[in-house]
Amino acid sequence: MERHCYDVIVIGGGPAGYTTALYTTRAGLDTLVIEKFSAGGQMTQTSQIDNYPGFDEGVDGFTLGFKMQNGAERFGAETLQAEVLSVKLNAPVKEIETSVGSFLAKAVVVATGAEHRHLGLPDEEALIGKGVGYCAACDGMFYRDKTVAVVGGGNSAAADALLLSKICKKVILIHRRDTLRATQVYHRPLMQAENVEFLWNSSVKEILFEETVCGVRVANKLTGEETEIPCDGLFISIGRAPETALFQGQLAIDENGYIIADESTRTNIPGVFAVGDVRTKAVRQIVTAVADGATASHFAEEYLANHK
Ligand SMILES: Cc1cc2nc3c(=O)[nH]c(=O)nc-3n(C[C@H](O)[C@H](O)[C@H](O)COP(=O)(O)OP(=O)(O)OC[C@H]3O[C@@H](n4cnc5c(N)ncnc54)[C@H](O)[C@@H]3O)c2cc1C
Incomplete structure (x- = not known):
């Protein structure tokens, strides 16, 4: 047949x-x-x-x-x-x-x-929509006047951090290197944004949460020191x-x-x-x-x- x-x-x-x-x-x-x-x-x-x-x-x-x-x-x-x-x-x-x-x-x-690439952290999947996001253009509005962390150093992280800086009270950009990989066009506006902080040579080890995200534990690659950073949201922008x-x-x-x-x-x-x-x-x-x-x-x- x-x-x-x-x-x-x-x-x-x-x-x-x-x-x-x-x-x-x-x-x-x-x-x-x-x-x-x-x-x-x-x-x-x-x-x-x-x-x-x-x-x-x-x-x-x-x-x-x-x-x-x-x-x-x-x-x-x-x-x-x-x-x-x-x-x-x-x-x-x-x-x-x-x-x-x-x-x-x-x-x-x-x-x-x-x-979206995931970091593979414990609890990351369970916290999607409860503070963990992968798309600032989609979910950024939920963090108006709040503090968010952005992970990554390429174009998408830079674009996300810049967009979020216009919505949020504070944006903490966490990058494992000591400089952004993103194209130059993002560097100056990000450096000039008063509410953007940079955590260089750092990676997220753990997402802290109660019902929703309340912070991240970050390790400094050079010193090995670990710090807890309070934030309301975590945007993972690693491609x-x-x-x-x-x-x-x-x-x-x-x-x-x-x-x-x-x-x-x-x-x-x-x-x-x-x-x-x-x-x-x-x-x-x-x-x-x-x-x-x-x-x-x-x-x-x-x-x-x-x-x-
Ligand atoms: C958390 C989140 C929030 C978002 N929010 C927004 C928003 O507010 N506004 C907006 O515009 N965009 C948003 N986006 C982006 C938007 O969802 C995507 O741009 C859009 O879904 C892309 O559509 P697509 O059909 O190309 O691919 P997808 O939506 O990725 O669909 C692909 C489909 O193919 C199926 N598939 C893959 N491989 C196979 C296979 N081998 N066999 C059978 N099926 C297969 C998958 O199961 C999936 O259902 C968001 C994305 C995420 C992750």
Whole structure:
């Protein structure tokens, strides 16, 4: 019996994946979304999203993810709850091997996202949303007039510290080296901000908390001295890890692990598109992820029309 071949398989059911599916199904394309956990992706880790338009009082990430899934399924998108284990993308018919079997598609949209790197400290996972955050643009507003610590020394830590300095009473930037790795553009404004303090040559050993974060224990690398620093929040800004291990050797990937794709979302393989946080781009947010979904659908439709 001939195996079913989808027009489009979307790998990942975050905002980029389900927006792709919403657009492809509305365009009449037979679409399967494969998601290993639950709809919504990273959004499900936050209970308050205030910068996704249309929700004047904000929305929690789980609800928004569920609404995005329902929206796509209303037009016929199918969801398979399974983990994609390997892919064969080079042939015109692409094969996706999952934990529950293998599936075929004429076009594939990679929407596997990126995870903020974690420090791996005890209690870190349990305190996410209770003082531990990874995205100052997302959660900074919850710390208005409070004291926060930021860990990291690269561009994302510098940008986060600068943004938080405009909201918070005090920002303590904790970096394991004696100078920032961030580009020069951040140095002067950070040094000049009166409410930013620097803890150089230091690393966080422990997160202190009662119900929520109340401080961090920091060790100085040079002296070995350990100090307890009171703070209301801890932002861990040590970069992101894109979920691209599956695609190594097939898709072009940059030195940071992101799939190389421009605003068209096309990758180096015809018929394969990359959307959302997983692709090379400047701003990784929900609105940019959903925008990619619409774009990928447009170019997938064009690709399928030319490769019947
Ligand atoms: C705590 C937190 C708070 C945030 N707050 C905001 C905010 O307020 N506003 C905002 O705009 N942005 C916010 N963001 C960022 C936003 O969530 C991301 O930019 C957005 O989710 C990216 O969407 P995506 O679809 O590209 O990827 P993701 O959301 O990462 O979704 C990828 C999906 O792919 C699935 N997947 C990965 N690998 C596989 C596989 N092998 N098989 C099957 N499925 C797979 C994952 O399970 C996941 O569901 C926040 C992020 C975090 C972590």
